[in-house]
Amino acid sequence: MSTLTAPFRPQALATPPPEPKANYLNVSYGVKSWLLTTDHKRIALLYLVSVTLMFFVGGAAATLIRVNLLTPAGSLVTADTYNKLFSAHGIIMVFFFLVPVVPTVLGNFLLPMMIGARDLAFPRLNLLSWYAYMAGATLILWVIFSGGVDTGWTFYTPFSSKSSHASVIPAMLAIVIGGFSGIFTGLNFVVTVHRLRAPGLTWFRLPLFVWSLYATSIILLLATPVLAMTLILVAVERVWGIGIFDPALGGDPLLFQHLFWFYSHPAVYIMILPGMGIVSEIIPCFSRKNIFGYKFVAFASIGIAVLGFLVWAHHMFVAGQSRFAAMIFSFLSYLVAVPSAIKVFNWTATLYKGSITYHTPMLFALGFIGLFTLGGLTGLMLAALGLNVHVHDTYFIIAHFHFIMVGGMVMAYMAGLHYWWPKITGRLYPEGWGRLAALIVFIGFILTFSPQFVLGYLGMPRRYHAYAQEFQVLNVLSTAGASILAVGYLLPLIYLIWSLRYGKKAGDNPWDATGLEWQSPSPPPPDNFAEPPVVTCGPYEYALGPGVRSQESGVKIPETEVHNV
Amino acid sequence: MFAEIPLFPEQASTHAERVDTLFFFLLAVTGAVAILVTVLVIYFAVRYRRRPGGPPTPRILGSVWLETFWSVFPFLIFLIMFAWGAQVYFVLTEPPADALEIYVVGRQWMWKVQHPEGHREINELHVPRGKAVKLTLTSEDVIHDFSVPAFRTKIDVLPGRYVHTWFQATKTGRFHLYCAQYCGTNHAGMIGSIVVMEPSEYAAWLNSHAEGSLALQGRKLFLKLQCVSCHSADSRARTPVLEDLFGSTVHLRDGSTVTADAAYIRESILKPRAKIVAGWEPIMPTFQGQVDEEDLIKLIAYIKSLRPGQTPVRTEDAAPPVRGTISP
Numbered sequence: 066m067s068t069l070t071a072p073f074r075p076q077a078l079a080t081p082p083p084e085p086k087a088n089y090l091n092v093s094y095g096v097k098s099w100l101l102t103t104d105h106k107r108i109a110l111l112y113l114v115s116v117t118l119m120f121f122v123g124g125a126a127a128t129l130i131r132v133n134l135l136t137p138a139g140s141l142v143t144a145d146t147y148n149k150l151f152s153a154h155g156i157i158m159v160f161f162f163l164v165p166v167v168p169t170v171l172g173n174f175l176l177p178m179m180i181g182a183r184d185l186a187f188p189r190l191n192l193l194s195w196y197a198y199m200a201g202a203t204l205i206l207w208v209i210f211s212g213g214v215d216t217g218w219t220f221y222t223p224f225s226s227k228s229s230h231a232s233v234i235p236a237m238l239a240i241v242i243g244g245f246s247g248i249f250t251g252l253n254f255v256v257t258v259h260r261l262r263a264p265g266l267t268w269f270r271l272p273l274f275v276w277s278l279y280a281t282s283i284i285l286l287l288a289t290p291v292l293a294m295t296l297i298l299v300a301v302e303r304v305w306g307i308g309i310f311d312p313a314l315g316g317d318p319l320l321f322q323h324l325f326w327f328y329s330h331p332a333v334y335i336m337i338l339p340g341m342g343i344v345s346e347i348i349p350c351f352s353r354k355n356i357f358g359y360k361f362v363a364f365a366s367i368g369i370a371v372l373g374f375l376v377w378a379h380h381m382f383v384a385g386q387s388r389f390a391a392m393i394f395s396f397l398s399y400l401v402a403v404p405s406a407i408k409v410f411n412w413t414a415t416l417y418k419g420s421i422t423y424h425t426p427m428l429f430a431l432g433f434i435g436l437f438t439l440g441g442l443t444g445l446m447l448a449a450l451g452l453n454v455h456v457h458d459t460y461f462i463i464a465h466f467h468f469i470m471v472g473g474m475v476m477a478y479m480a481g482l483h484y485w486w487p488k489i490t491g492r493l494y495p496e497g498w499g500r501l502a503a504l505i506v507f508i509g510f511i512l513t514f515s516p517q518f519v520l521g522y523l524g525m526p527r528r529y530h531a532y533a534q535e536f537q538v539l540n541v542l543s544t545a546g547a548s549i550l551a552v553g554y555l556l557p558l559i560y561l562i563w564s565l566r567y568g569k570k571a572g573d574n575p576w577d578a579t580g581l582e583w584q585s586p587s588p589p590p591p592d593n594f595a596e597p598p599v600v601t602c603g604p605y606e607y608a609l610g611p612g613v614r615s616q617e618s619g620v621k622i623p624e625t626e627v628h629n630v
Numbered sequence: 631m632f633a634e635i636p637l638f639p640e641q642a643s644t645h646a647e648r649v650d651t652l653f654f655f656l657l658a659v660t661g662a663v664a665i666l667v668t669v670l671v672i673y674f675a676v677r678y679r680r681r682p683g684g685p686p687t688p689r690i691l692g693s694v695w696l697e698t699f700w701s702v703f704p705f706l707i708f709l710i711m712f713a714w715g716a717q718v719y720f721v722l723t724e725p726p727a728d729a730l731e732i733y734v735v736g737r738q739w740m741w742k743v744q745h746p747e748g749h750r751e752i753n754e755l756h757v758p759r760g761k762a763v764k765l766t767l768t769s770e771d772v773i774h775d776f777s778v779p780a781f782r783t784k785i786d787v788l789p790g791r792y793v794h795t796w797f798q799a800t801k802t803g804r805f806h807l808y809c810a811q812y813c814g815t816n817h818a819g820m821i822g823s824i825v826v827m828e829p830s831e832y833a834a835w836l837n838s839h840a841e842g843s844l845a846l847q848g849r850k851l852f853l854k855l856q857c858v859s860c861h862s863a864d865s866r867a868r869t870p871v872l873e874d875l876f877g878s879t880v881h882l883r884d885g886s887t888v889t890a891d892a893a894y895i896r897e898s899i900l901k902p903r904a905k906i907v908a909g910w911e912p913i914m915p916t917f918q919g920q921v922d923e924e925d926l927i928k929l930i931a932y933i934k935s936l937r938p939g940q941t942p943v944r945t946e947d948a949a950p951p952v953r954g955t956i957s958p
Contacts, residue, residue: 104669145815358692403701407701416675418690420680421674422680431675449652521640522653568857
């Protein structure tokens with residue numbers, strides 16, 4: 066990367082090129098060495114392959130949905146098939162892609178490296194988590210391809226417990242099993258961050274990606290069991306007719322919604338927090354700046370994790386809860402928006418007086434800021450009770466959460482995947498194609514989901530197989546955008562695989578990044594670091610030269626210095 | 631074709647303008663922030679792009695003042711959004727006392743409407759313009775949602791309980807009615823129309839479809855189901871008299887009180903032992919399975935209309951059975 070300012074490295078010039086060493090990829094071969102590995106980096110790659118597969122299965126369902134909506138009559142598939150398609154899309158994308166993707170792929174690979182550890186605290190538990198994921202994923206794929214489930218990813222009772230004739234219980238079982246994967250990962254991350262930090266790596270020297278993974282892990286640990294219990298209760302009612310949620314049996318359907326959203330709203334933050342962490346790594350690197358307001362960004366993650374548990378009933382403003390409850394949840398929803406706003410402002414301020422390059426990860430990260438901001442701002446609209454009534458359960462909601470989940474989270478994941486691709490594979494992706502993909506994804510995304518805001522305000526309900534004539538033009542626009550978006554996602558799949566063999570050798574630290582993970586060779590050796598690193602400064606000291614940053618320099622770096630801008 | 635692309639929904643109720651004003655306020659504020667962030671990001675990205683031989687980047691760690699500003703200032707704006715949103719919500723969820731009351735029952739996959747004057751409709755609801763209409767809704771199976779975008783109203787319709795919403799139409803015409811809560815195979819087909827008519831036309835429409843008022847149909851059920859044999863007004867009554875019951879405060883055996891609204895009466899018919907009136911023995915059998923949601927609405931309408939001295943005498947038992955009282 067000749068465009069990057071090469072840091073001055075006297076040692077690098079003096080020493081001859083090192084002998085090719087064993088790295089985690091070539092240390093052993095064979096299927097068994099992968100399927101029984103306890104190396105966090107190999108498990109991350111197992112996850113990478115699995116979640117990528119699930120992403121494209123979920124994407125295929127989305128494609129069929131969008132094609133069906135080209136005509137008002139919904140002429141591609143029957144109503145029943147359509148319901149199964151959006152259920153499959155939601156279940157796969159939420160439970161088997163968005164929730165696990167960043168923690169299990171990038172988190173698994175990077176968390177130990179970022180804190181200077183040789184592995185996670187429980188390497189075998191980590192492997193077990195992948196098997197739990199695979200069991201859940203296999204089961205849900207079997208359910209979908211052997212007839213499908215038509216409850217939506219939300220499993221609202223009493224439809225799911227009484228009315229649906231589809232394979233509801235196997236689908237729920239798949240989610241419960243897959244959920245254990247998240248619980249194991251969360252547990253592993255929390256213990257690892259507490260116990261395995263390198264000497265000198267205090268909490269406030271942790272990279273913000275680690276802070277966000279830590280916050281995510283806490284949510285995974287506390288919320289996922291509630292989902293499992295809730296789904297098991299639905300199964301109990303469905304099989305034995307014990308009245309829990311069905312009013313005809315003496316149950317309460319709203320109880321299900323409370324329990325479900327008690328998990329599923331925090332799950333929104335499971336999905337977005339790691340993305341925020343990625344962006345907090347990339348913006349400083351490609352601006353050559355310290356992150357603006359480190360502690361505020363770090364505590365914002367914790368604030369989001371805590372407040373995220375207290376806003377679940379804003380999914381139920383028209384569901385028949387009391388007006389008093391609605392007011393409380395509206396207020397708390399505004400409160401949780403504050404830490405997200407803090408993050409956006411701090412990323413923006415980090416750019417100020419930077420030395421900015423437009424590499425692919427940076428383009429995705431800047432796209433993230435824009436799209437996440439729009440998603441967050443439309444969330445402010447939805448939190449307003451009086452407006453929520455009108456747009457609830459319409460395409461406005463669909464557009465809003467896709468801005469957060471796809472415009473935000475998937476953009477951030479793509480940013481992180483490109484940023485750490487040289488670390489993971491030792492190869493560079495083709496930069497020109499990367500920038501093109503970032504541009505295509507951004508344009509395709511805007512074109513797909515912006516019309517849906519208009520459709521939603523016009524009143525088009527979600528989960529409709531057919532719709533009124535006047536909505537057609539906007540739906541066609543949205544489908545056109547989706548086809549561009551599909552190209553944007555297929556392109557990286559091709560060139561990243563291509564780069565494994567034909568990509569340029571990356572060198573150890575192609576971005577000249579300050580993170581601890583870049584201080585070991587790329588791809589890393591099996592135990593990550595030749596000797597345990599000692600940390601002497603914060604994670605984003607881009608403004609200081611590499612000489613000052615290194616532990617040998619002996620320069621005391623002030624950590625509390627604050628400049629007013 | 632493109633001339634017909636709607637970008638904004640019709641405003642056809644008093645709620646519409648209220649909700650849209652809130653929407654435009656939110657759109658203006660959030661739009662301003664979106665533009666601010668976008669412009670700043672693009673400006674910084676261009677202004678501070680890397681130049682060969684450019685100056686080293688400054689080591690800026692943050693600013694407590696800026697952090698405080700951009701935490702507190704947005705929060706104050708959020709408070710305005712919250713208060714305004716809550717205020718509109720309270721209007722949307724508080725039907726005026728003099729509203730015309732219409733009952734709606736949802737089921738997979740149709741809407742059944744009962745007017746107090748007795749007329750029934752399916753997937754259509756006729757209402758007069760300029761008059762507040764309160765809907766009382768319930769479901770026979772799963773959760774549905776009664777959504778009328780042109781009125782900006784929406785309410786989940788749950789089985790096993792009554793929910794309420796209201797609107798006052800400002801325009802005559804035909805407006806979309808959608809089920810907005812996913813309810814199974816034909817969810818997208820659970821649609822209909824709200825037909826808003828001038829009050830005079832509405833009155834004529836009601837007359838042309840007279841079937842006897844809902845209360846009258848309820849009275850027939852009251853006799854047919856033998857309710858009257860216990861709930862009689864004479865000295866042999868074994869259960870409370872129901873005259874003037876609706877809206878009054880009922881004292882229960884456990885010392886608590888309850889307001890006799892539609893939900894209470896519904897529960898007392900289906901689960902008579904749930905709330906026992908003080909001073910009476912719980913001898914009433916359940917009518918679960920004998921009456922459906924539409925019958926319940928008729929019975930409630932009848933009890934609501936019952937004034938002192940109007941309880942039929944039990945000799946009416948001997949009257950010829952009324953026809954067509956139980957709905958098919």
